[in-house]
Each structure stands twice: as C-alpha cells, then as structure tokens.
Amino acid sequence: MTALRGDTSSHQTTYAERLANNKKTVTRVTTETKPATTIQGLAQVPAVAERCREMFMHRRCYQMHCEIRKICVLVLLTLFGCAGPKIDSVLLDTSLQGAQQAIESASALEAERLPIEEFGRAVKLLALAQKAQENGDIAQSAEFAYQAELVARIAHAKARQHKAREQRVLVREQAAQARIAALADELAIARIQHELTKESLAEVEAANQQGKKREGILTTDMAELTASLQRTELQVTLSSAALLVNIAKELYPAIETTADYERAQATLALAGSLLAREDDFTAADKTTGEAQQQANALYETAVQNQNKEHAEETEARVAIAKAELIIERAQYLSASQHAQQPFEEATAHLKTAQQHFKARQYAQARHSAEASQQRADNAVGIAEVVEYRQRAQKELAALTTEAQRAVETAEKEIAAQANTDVPRLESRLYQLAKDALAAAKTALAEKDYPAAIQAAADSSETLQRAITNTQQLTSAKTNLMQALRKLPKVTEVVEVNEGVRLRISGNLFAIGSTALKPAFFPTFAQIAKVLRRAAFAEYPLRIEAHTATSGAGGVNMHISGERAKAVQTFLIEEGGLEKKRLTAVGLGETEPLGTAEELNRRIDITIRTTP
Known part of the structure; x- marks a missing residue:
C-alpha cells in the first residue's frame, strides 16, 4: 500500500x-x-x-x-x-x-x-x-x-x-x-x-x-x-x-x-x-x-x-470437518442402532455448529463441533464392539460354507476320474490329490476352515496336473502307435501298461546265427528314426529276443541274448539312438506264442511312455 x-x-x-x-x-x-x-x-x-x-x-x-x-x-x-x-x-x-x-x-x-x-x-x-x-x-x-x-x-x-x-x-x-x-x-x-x-x-x-x-x-x-x-x-x-x-x-x-x-x-x-x-x-x-x-x-x-x-473461521471449519468425518465412521458402523443416544447427540451438536458457522459465529461453531466430536467418538467406540462381533460371526459362517463347498468339489472331481486312465498313468499325482482331500476333510472336522480350503485347493490343483499329464501321455502314445504301424515288416503294435509294444516275427537271423539279416535293416532304421522325434526322444526301450522251442534250452538262451544285443547295437550305431535309452534281454524259448516256430522267432521292443 x-x-x-x-x-x-x-x-x-x-x-x-x-x-x-x-x-x-x-x-x-x-x-x-x-x-x-x-x-x-x-x-x-x-x-x-x-x-x-x-x-x-x-x-x-x-x-x-x-x-x-x-x-x-x-x-x-x-x-x-x-x-x-x-x-x-x-x-x-x-x-x-x-x-x-x-x-x-x-x-x-x-x-x-x-x-x-x-x-x-x-x-x-x-x-x-x-x-x-x-x-x-x-x-x-x-x-x-x-x-x-x-x-x-x-x-x-x-x-x-x-x-x-x-x-x-x-x-x-x-x-x-x-x-x-x-x-x-x-x-x-x-x-x-x-x-x-x-x-x-x-x-x-x-x-x-x-x-x-x-x-x-x-x-x-x-x-x-x-x-x-x-x-x-x-x-x-x-x-x-x-x-x-x-x-x-x-x-x-x-x-x-x-x-x-x-x-x-x-x-x-x-x-x-x-x-x-x-x-x-x-x-x-x-x-x-x-x-x-x-x-x-x-x-x-x-x-x-x-x-x-x-x-477463527479456519479453526471452526476444521473442527466441523473432523466431526463430520467421525460421524461418517459412526454411520458406517451402524452407530444409529448400536449407540443411538451418543450418535443423536453428536448429530445435533454438528447441526448447531453448522448454524453458528453460517452466522459467522466461529468460536461457538468450533465449541459445538468439538462437542460433536466427543459424542461421535463415544458412539464409534460402542458401535465398533457390536459391529465387529456381528461381522465376525458372518465371516465365520461364510468361511464354513466355503470350506464345505471346497471339500465337496474336490471329492466330486476325484470320483469323476476314478474310472479313467488318470489313476493308472499318473498314480502318484492321483494319490497325492486323494491325500490332500483327506487332509481337507480332517481340517473341516476340526473346524480349521482356512486349512480345509487350502487342502481342497491343493487336491484340485494336483488332480488337474494329473489329468493334464494323462492327456499328454495318451496323445503321445497314440501318435507313436500310428507312426510304428506304418513301418514295413512290423508284425504287431499294441498298447501295454508301460506304453507301446512293437513286435517283428520271422527269420530275422539265420539258424544258429546272431547276425541280423540285411533284409531287416530298413525296418530297424525306420524304427530308430521314429524314436528320434522330439515327442518320443525321452522314451526308454526294452529289446527282448525270443527263439523257437527246438534245440537245447541253454543254447537258445545264449543265442537270444546275443541277438538282442545285435539289435541294440544296430539301433545305436546305425539308428543314432542314445545307449542309455536301450536295454537288451534274451528270453530264449521261455515265452512261446504257440507251436509255429516262425511266430516264436521274434523281436519284441517295449517303449515305455509312462514316467
């Protein structure tokens, strides 16, 4: 100025x-x-x-x-x-x-x-x-x-x-x-x-x-x-x-x-x-x-x-704002029901404070607002005890219902898979899912509802993993059988518990010889090519050699063992398969298929697709 x-x-x-x-x-x-x-x-x-x-x-x-x-x-x-x-x-x-x-x-x-x-x-x-x-x-x-x-x-x-x-x-x-x-x-x-x-x-x-x-x-x-x-x-x-x-x-x-x-x-x-x-x-x-x-x-x-x-105006405005905030908290806690008298007194004092403020009587407005804060705090303290007790009861009831529903759902899911390939192909995960369900039932009986919910969720998650793995194994096994059935000189391709069994019957070896005939080289080469695919590259193989019933049993056992090794060597050296995947076994004449000598002279290769 x-x-x-x-x-x-x-x-x-x-x-x-x-x-x-x-x-x-x-x-x-x-x-x-x-x-x-x-x-x-x-x-x-x-x-x-x-x-x-x-x-x-x-x-x-x-x-x-x-x-x-x-x-x-x-x-x-x-x-x-x-x-x-x-x-x-x-x-x-x-x-x-x-x-x-x-x-x-x-x-x-x-x-x-x-x-x-x-x-x-x-x-x-x-x-x-x-x-x-x-x-x-x-x-x-x-x-x-x-x-x-x-x-x-x-x-x-x-x-x-x-x-x-x-x-x-x-x-x-x-x-x-x-x-x-x-x-x-x-x-x-x-x-x-x-x-x-x-x-x-x-x-x-x-x-x-x-x-x-x-x-x-x-x-x-x-x-x-x-x-x-x-x-x-x-x-x-x-x-x-x-x-x-x-x-x-x-x-x-x-x-x-x-x-x-x-x-x-x-x-x-x-x-x-x-x-x-x-x-x-x-x-x-x-x-x-x-x-x-x-x-x-x-x-x-x-x-x-x-x-x-x-x-003075600012102090009155702040006091009124604080009173309004505390009253809002009281309303949220249903103080009008649980602490009716102090809540009504707080509301009345707040209304008086607002009237004084409108009339520019700031000191009186601040005094009334502070009185409203005290009454509202009392109402909040009373309402909190009642409100939280009621909420705790509702939350406990909801938690009980959730736990029961989770256990029932897990039990139905396991029962639905009982007659499928899941228990056979993924027995370990299936058993883990059943164990988790048993734990959930025990926790539910002991009223440990959070533990029951978590155990039921673990059971459902484990079962889902077993189902997914089974689907993958079944799909891979089907693709493997289709690929092997297209190969020449393959007598039979069937599904077994361990996976897939491939059979080649006939005179693969000369009588008394352990050298594989060249006519069967393309067949075993094609088998190795199929098993080198990325989808089948991790499957282990068991090579079984069988002989006819003629001749001495000890000699047949020795010859069959050498013939199995010959097939193993071919698949490794010519077929490019890893040695750690292959196992060779000679069974001689111990597992005949009948009286026909040509059927008994065979090579069985079992490809294990299950873990």
Missing part, C-alpha cells in the same frame, strides 16, 4: 506517455473489477472472492472427507485383530502415497513458510508411518498414514485460504493504485500547465515587449496556478486517505463501529472543508497529513482483525 500512503514525486515521463499509460491502467482495472476505481466497485471485489473461496473450500472438504473415510475404515478394521480383514501391503502403500501426495500439495502452496503447525505435524506423522512400516507394524503404519494425510489436507486448506486472502488484498491494492495513478496524472497535468505558464512568463520577461501591465497579469496567473497546483496535491493525498479508509472497511466491516473509524472520517471531512476555502492552505495541509496517518493506522487495524477472523 505504498502508493496509498503517498509519495507523489515528480514524473520522469512526458505528459503524453503518462496519459497513455493512465488510459491503459484505467481500462484494465475497469475490465477486471467492473469498476474497481469507485468505492462501489471495490465493495464488489471481496464479496465475489469470498463467495468463490467458500464454494471451493466446501467442495474441497467434501472430497477430502470421501478420501479420508476410505483410509479411516481400513485403519479401524485393522485395529481389531483376526476378526477383521487384514491390511495388505498394497493398501498400506496406497495410504502412504496418499499422505505423501497431500503433504506435497500443501508444500506446493508454500505451507512450510506459513504459521501452519499442521504441515510440520503431517511430515512427522508420515515419517512415523514409514518407520512403522519398516518395523513391520502394518496397523500402526496405516494409522499414522491416515493421520498424516488428514493433517496435511488441513494444512493444504489453510495454505489455500491464505493464498486467496493475499490475492484478494492484492486486487484491492491494484484497484487503489490505479485510482491513485489517475489522480497523479491529474496532478501531472496541473504541473505541466504550471511549467508551460512559467515558460510563457520567461518568454515575456526575456522579450520585455509587453511591459509592466503584462508582467502583472502573468504574475497573477502564476499565483493562481501555484494555488491550483497546491490544491490538487492536497486533493490527491486526501483522496488516497479516503480510499484507504474504504478499503479498511471492506476488509473488516466491523471497523465501521469503532472510534478510530469515526475519527478518521471526521478528519477527512475537516480536511475537505479547509481545502475548499480560497485562502491559506496551511491548515488544510496539516489536517490532510493527519487524515493520511489515521487512514494508515485504520488500514493496519483492519488487516489484523481480518487475519484474526480468518484464523
């Missing part, structure tokens, strides 16, 4: 430049304040700003209440142990991030440089929440995070309110400065006229052509212009003081009833009457100076009182 207190020093720019700048300033101020250069226009600025601020604070408080209610419910549920749901790390991280974001929002409004103690408290609470998280105390960390976000949002609201107040005062000061600039331009015009008159007088005196009569006229004009200039300067100062008094009244309307305000108005009126006289300006100059000093003091008093009123 430096311009209002009045340095009207000489202008360094020309008259044309000052006049152009003045027109721009007046146009801009008129557009922004509609109009701000009159007392009526200035009166509209704080009213509009106040209404915008109230709408913003109400909307912002509602958003803050919705977000805090979510965090608060989670913290309250955590405080009652195993009966309630557990807080996982994702929800805790969300709470910590919410608190951090609230603190950053307040910091962005420079809350740390303002006398707002909530900002420092929010930072400390966030640090405590992070420390509790590091120590593994999830419930304590969530509680601190909730408090940190709540306090940070309060600091944010106060900082925004402070910013709005500063902006409102700045608008008023700009309007006042524009008015002062206009008056200063008038003073500049008068000074320019004075300078032009002096220049004219100098020219007349230099020329010395008009004589003493003309000199007397110019002297008189000079005196009149000097008096006019002095009057204009005093008018500018007086207008500035009057404008400052009006701004003080706009900032704090109650100041109009004070003795200082009446004294300032009286001094302004006296200065105006003295200035209207045509004679000596000494008394007017002195009175105008006193009016300026009184206006400055009145403005400072208005600013102080306005700050105090805004502080």
Whole structure:
C-alpha cells in the first residue's frame, strides 16, 4: 500500500506517455473489477472472492472427507485383530502415497513458510508411518498414514485460504493504485500547465515587449496556478486517505463501529472543508497529513482483525470437518442402532455448529463441533464392539460354507476320474490329490476352515496336473502307435501298461546265427528314426529276443541274448539312438506264442511312455 500512503514525486515521463499509460491502467482495472476505481466497485471485489473461496473450500472438504473415510475404515478394521480383514501391503502403500501426495500439495502452496503447525505435524506423522512400516507394524503404519494425510489436507486448506486472502488484498491494492495513478496524472497535468505558464512568463520577461501591465497579469496567473497546483496535491493525498479508509472497511466491516473509524472520517471531512476555502492552505495541509496517518493506522487495524477472523473461521471449519468425518465412521458402523443416544447427540451438536458457522459465529461453531466430536467418538467406540462381533460371526459362517463347498468339489472331481486312465498313468499325482482331500476333510472336522480350503485347493490343483499329464501321455502314445504301424515288416503294435509294444516275427537271423539279416535293416532304421522325434526322444526301450522251442534250452538262451544285443547295437550305431535309452534281454524259448516256430522267432521292443 505504498502508493496509498503517498509519495507523489515528480514524473520522469512526458505528459503524453503518462496519459497513455493512465488510459491503459484505467481500462484494465475497469475490465477486471467492473469498476474497481469507485468505492462501489471495490465493495464488489471481496464479496465475489469470498463467495468463490467458500464454494471451493466446501467442495474441497467434501472430497477430502470421501478420501479420508476410505483410509479411516481400513485403519479401524485393522485395529481389531483376526476378526477383521487384514491390511495388505498394497493398501498400506496406497495410504502412504496418499499422505505423501497431500503433504506435497500443501508444500506446493508454500505451507512450510506459513504459521501452519499442521504441515510440520503431517511430515512427522508420515515419517512415523514409514518407520512403522519398516518395523513391520502394518496397523500402526496405516494409522499414522491416515493421520498424516488428514493433517496435511488441513494444512493444504489453510495454505489455500491464505493464498486467496493475499490475492484478494492484492486486487484491492491494484484497484487503489490505479485510482491513485489517475489522480497523479491529474496532478501531472496541473504541473505541466504550471511549467508551460512559467515558460510563457520567461518568454515575456526575456522579450520585455509587453511591459509592466503584462508582467502583472502573468504574475497573477502564476499565483493562481501555484494555488491550483497546491490544491490538487492536497486533493490527491486526501483522496488516497479516503480510499484507504474504504478499503479498511471492506476488509473488516466491523471497523465501521469503532472510534478510530469515526475519527478518521471526521478528519477527512475537516480536511475537505479547509481545502475548499480560497485562502491559506496551511491548515488544510496539516489536517490532510493527519487524515493520511489515521487512514494508515485504520488500514493496519483492519488487516489484523481480518487475519484474526480468518484464523477463527479456519479453526471452526476444521473442527466441523473432523466431526463430520467421525460421524461418517459412526454411520458406517451402524452407530444409529448400536449407540443411538451418543450418535443423536453428536448429530445435533454438528447441526448447531453448522448454524453458528453460517452466522459467522466461529468460536461457538468450533465449541459445538468439538462437542460433536466427543459424542461421535463415544458412539464409534460402542458401535465398533457390536459391529465387529456381528461381522465376525458372518465371516465365520461364510468361511464354513466355503470350506464345505471346497471339500465337496474336490471329492466330486476325484470320483469323476476314478474310472479313467488318470489313476493308472499318473498314480502318484492321483494319490497325492486323494491325500490332500483327506487332509481337507480332517481340517473341516476340526473346524480349521482356512486349512480345509487350502487342502481342497491343493487336491484340485494336483488332480488337474494329473489329468493334464494323462492327456499328454495318451496323445503321445497314440501318435507313436500310428507312426510304428506304418513301418514295413512290423508284425504287431499294441498298447501295454508301460506304453507301446512293437513286435517283428520271422527269420530275422539265420539258424544258429546272431547276425541280423540285411533284409531287416530298413525296418530297424525306420524304427530308430521314429524314436528320434522330439515327442518320443525321452522314451526308454526294452529289446527282448525270443527263439523257437527246438534245440537245447541253454543254447537258445545264449543265442537270444546275443541277438538282442545285435539289435541294440544296430539301433545305436546305425539308428543314432542314445545307449542309455536301450536295454537288451534274451528270453530264449521261455515265452512261446504257440507251436509255429516262425511266430516264436521274434523281436519284441517295449517303449515305455509312462514316467
């Protein structure tokens, strides 16, 4: 407000430049304040700003209440142990991030440089929440995070309110400065006229052509212009003081009833009457100076009182917001049913607080809001016990039903696979699934419902793995049999318990010989090619050589063993199969197929497809 207190020093720019700048300033101020250069226009600025601020604070408080209610419910549920749901790390991280974001929002409004103690408290609470998280105390960390976000949002609201107040005062000061600039331009015009008159007088005196009569006229004009200039300067100062008094009244309307305000108005009126006289300006100059000093003091008093009123308003608003939040918690816990009397008292006190706030009775509003908080806290404490007991009973019933359903489902799934290939091909996994089902039934009987649910889920998962493996084995076995049946000189391809058996009958060897006949080389080469495929590359083979019943038994046993080794050697060296996959066995004449010698002379290759 430096311009209002009045340095009207000489202008360094020309008259044309000052006049152009003045027109721009007046146009801009008129557009922004509609109009701000009159007392009526200035009166509209704080009213509009106040209404915008109230709408913003109400909307912002509602958003803050919705977000805090979510965090608060989670913290309250955590405080009652195993009966309630557990807080996982994702929800805790969300709470910590919410608190951090609230603190950053307040910091962005420079809350740390303002006398707002909530900002420092929010930072400390966030640090405590992070420390509790590091120590593994999830419930304590969530509680601190909730408090940190709540306090940070309060600091944010106060900082925004402070910013709005500063902006409102700045608008008023700009309007006042524009008015002062206009008056200063008038003073500049008068000074320019004075300078032009002096220049004219100098020219007349230099020329010395008009004589003493003309000199007397110019002297008189000079005196009149000097008096006019002095009057204009005093008018500018007086207008500035009057404008400052009006701004003080706009900032704090109650100041109009004070003795200082009446004294300032009286001094302004006296200065105006003295200035209207045509004679000596000494008394007017002195009175105008006193009016300026009184206006400055009145403005400072208005600013102080306005700050105090805004502080009381903020405290009342915060108290009401806290009461509303606690009542919302009570409503969530059905306190209207479980703690009817304290809940109704809390609601009534909150309504009274809101009425006082609307009437701008901020101290009474804060007192009623604090009383509402106390009643609401009592209601929450009573309702929590009843509500959590009921919720625990419902959760236990739901858990019992879930466990029974899980055991029944697992039992049906195992029964459905009893007559399939699963027990035979995946006996180990099938037995594990049955064991898990038995464990689930035992846990259900012992009322260990979480263990029963987990065991039933393990049974279903294990059974599904067995089913998937069986399907894969069955599909691979079918593909292998189809590929082997297409080979030449293959007598039989059948499915056995271990997998697939391939039989080649006939005179594969000369009588008494252990050398494989070349006519059968392509057949065994094709067998090796099939077994090298990626789908069959891991299957082990058992080569069995059989002989006819003629001849001595010991000799037949020896020859059959050598013939089995011959086939093994061919499959390794010529067929490219790994030696570790092959086993060769000679069975001689111990397993005849009948009386036909050609049928008994055979090579059986069993390919094991099961694990």
